[in-house]
Amino acid sequence: MQKKNTRDIHIDITNKTMSYIYQNIDTTINIDDLALSFNISKIHLHKIFKKQMKINIYESIKSIRLQKASNLLLTNKYSTITQIANICGYSSHSSFIKAFKNRFEQTPKEWRNGGHEVYSNRILKNSLLLNSMPTFDETKVRIVKTEDKKIYYIRQKGYIREEGKKKWQQLQAWALTYDLKQYQQIGIYHDNPAITQHNKCFYIAAISLDNEDKLLNTSLPSNILKGGLYAAFDIYSKEAEVGWFIKWVYHNWLPNSGFETTTDPSYVIMHKNHFLENNELDATFYLPICNT
Numbered sequence: 249m250q251k252k253n254t255r256d257i258h259i260d261i262t263n264k265t266m267s268y269i270y271q272n273i274d275t276t277i278n279i280d281d282l283a284l285s286f287n288i289s290k291i292h293l294h295k296i297f298k299k300q301m302k303i304n305i306y307e308s309i310k311s312i313r314l315q316k317a318s319n320l321l322l323t324n325k326y327s328t329i330t331q332i333a334n335i336c337g338y339s340s341h342s343s344f345i346k347a348f349k350n351r352f353e354q355t356p357k358e359w360r361n362g363g364h365e366v367y368s369n370r371i372l373k374n375s376l377l378l379n380s381m382p383t384f385d386e387t388k389v390r391i392v393k394t395e396d397k398k399i400y401y402i403r404q405k406g407y408i409r410e411e412g413k414k415k416w417q418q419l420q421a422w423a424l425t426y427d428l429k430q431y432q433q434i435g436i437y438h439d440n441p442a443i444t445q446h447n448k449c450f451y452i453a454a455i456s457l458d459n460e461d462k463l464l465n466t467s468l469p470s471n472i473l474k475g476g477l478y479a480a481f482d483i484y485s486k487e488a489e490v491g492w493f494i495k496w497v498y499h500n501w502l503p504n505s506g507f508e509t510t511t512d513p514s515y516v517i518m519h520k521n522h523f524l525e526n527n528e529l530d531a532t533f534y535l536p537i538c539n540t
Contacts, residue, residue: 256467261286261293262300263403263469266450269309270438273316273511274337277309301405311448312438313337314351316511317344319440321360323498324508326540329356335511368442368495382485382493382529386501394475394534399434400468401454407439407446407491409523415453416523422468423455430458434473435490435531436515442495452513453523474512478534479505483516485529490516497535507537 333344
């Protein structure tokens with residue numbers, strides 16, 4: 249029992265650390281303060297994080313910053329490279345260019361001017377994503393303002409369909425354990441799988457409850473899915489892969505929409521969960537946007 253309790257505590261610390269990084273990616277992230285908030289030493293925090301994530305905290309922060317930047321360089325055509333560097337937590341233009349070139353083998357300018365296509369094709373060449381798009385009606389894209397949602401979730405590293413199915417089955421079992429019937433199933437995408445190596449993508453399987461009265465105590469981590477301004481797309485497919493749709497939204501719709509995006513994740517609210525219902529997807533996709 250002690251071993252399980254320790255494991256749950258370490259998973260909780262790691263999840264909260266990852267959430268903190270994502271929420272503060274545009275700032276200088278202070279690991280000392282973060283460790284203090286958990287009432288542990290910085291060395292202990294590093295050990296816990298590396299054991300759970302198989303990567304140290306600083307490398308994880310760097311990777312997240314660069315993945316966010318690689319996406320914003322394509323979607324936010326009205327923002328300068330320096331502005332995007334700042335949004336992703338780089339105070340020095342030169343250090344951003346150096347880090348970006350080391351990661352993507354090209355400068356941010358080259359990436360923005362079409363170099364990303366070669367990189368993307370290399371990733372998708374051996375991808376498990378199906379080379380087909382979900383059905384949707386582009387004329388029915390809605391601009392909506394959403395409210396904050398409390399979510400209970402399981403985090404997955406790697407865009408691996410079978411692993412995703414296992415996570416959803418675990419959440420399904422959790423919901424049945426508490427006899428929960430009224431809830432939304434939400435898939436959260438921190439990364440663009442068209443330009444992020446799939447073993448480095450983070451996916452979150454989450455549930456948002458209509459009523460929490462039955463949840464007296466649970467070890468499942470919770471967080472807030474931030475509300476705000478979103479473009480909403482209704483998508484449907486009998487043989488679904490959201491990844492190709494995400495590529496289309498970020499690389500085609502968004503640059504021509506007059507909007508830009510943020511470092512917040514996109515997500516889908518699933519009316520039919522394609523992980524659990526014979527690959528059939530019926531969902532609304534939410535893309536965070538801001539005015540240019």
